[in-house]
Amino acid sequence: MSKIDHSLFSAHEHALEKEACPECGGLLQMKNSKHGPFLGCSSYPQCDYKRALHHHGDITKVLAGSDCPECHSELAIKQGRYGMFIGCTAFPDCHHIESLAHADKTDITCPNCKSGRLVQRKSRFGKLFYACDSYPKCKYAVNEKPVAQPCPDCGWGILTEKKTAAGLRLVCPQKSCKYKSETF
Incomplete structure (x- = not known):
């Protein structure tokens, strides 16, 4: 049986010191x-x-x-x-x-403000999304990869690539429009 090295478990000297409050002199606590x-x-x-x-x-x-x-x-x-x-x-x-990390700029014009470009960004949870580089003036964002092709049904400036079980489709990002292309 091996011996335990207790020096590995020793605390630093300053870890047990109490610090006084600079305003009132009371003790600071975590x-x-x-x-x-x-x-x-x-x-x-x-x-x-x-x-x-x-x-x-x-x-x-x-x-x-x-x-x-x-x-x-x-x-x-x-x-x-x-x-x-x-x-x-x-x-x-x-x-x-x-x-x-330099954002991946696309050559796709923002369909909302028509002055900015859509840029790939990463959320704080690590998920990729595409947003207008004119933020905070324009807050347009989509979760799927945009394609510079107008929607044939509603005329919105972009479509997005959506992966489904059947394959890849182009989908209109507008909630009011239900356009979905055939799989390719």
């Missing part, structure tokens, strides 16, 4: 909310001091020579609640952000 764990004052509600345990938007690397298109400050790679992204270093004065 609390939970829908946004995750945080340190809060034990004298709540008399003292409402709180501090996040993790920081969203932490700068990991400033991109030297980069230029924010909105305020001309430098851009940086940041860590957010949905992963890594590129953001302006002048935040919160400037809210410019970009995705680290």
Whole structure:
């Protein structure tokens, strides 16, 4: 039988230290909310001091020579609640952000605003969808891959590819239109 190495289970010295609240001097304790764990004052509600345990938007690397298109400050790679992204270093004065993964642009014009292009995006759950690159002015989005072909029934600017058990079909994304092509 092997011996257990108790040094593997020892806690750090600072893990058992109690931290005082900077506002009232009470003890800080770990609390939970829908946004995750945080340190809060034990004298709540008399003292409402709180501090996040993790920081969203932490700068990991400033991109030297980069230029924010909105305020001309430098851009940086940041860590957010949905992963890594590129953001302006002048935040919160400037809210410019970009995705680290370059979006796959299609040559399909947005059928809703007719000025933007449909771009492939990924939801926070990892599912792909196609949305107008003029967001937030235009909030048009479809879940299936768009095809630059107008609907023969209603005239909507695009159709989408839908995989069915019978095969691939072109379907009108408009809920009011029931157009479905034959499988191919």
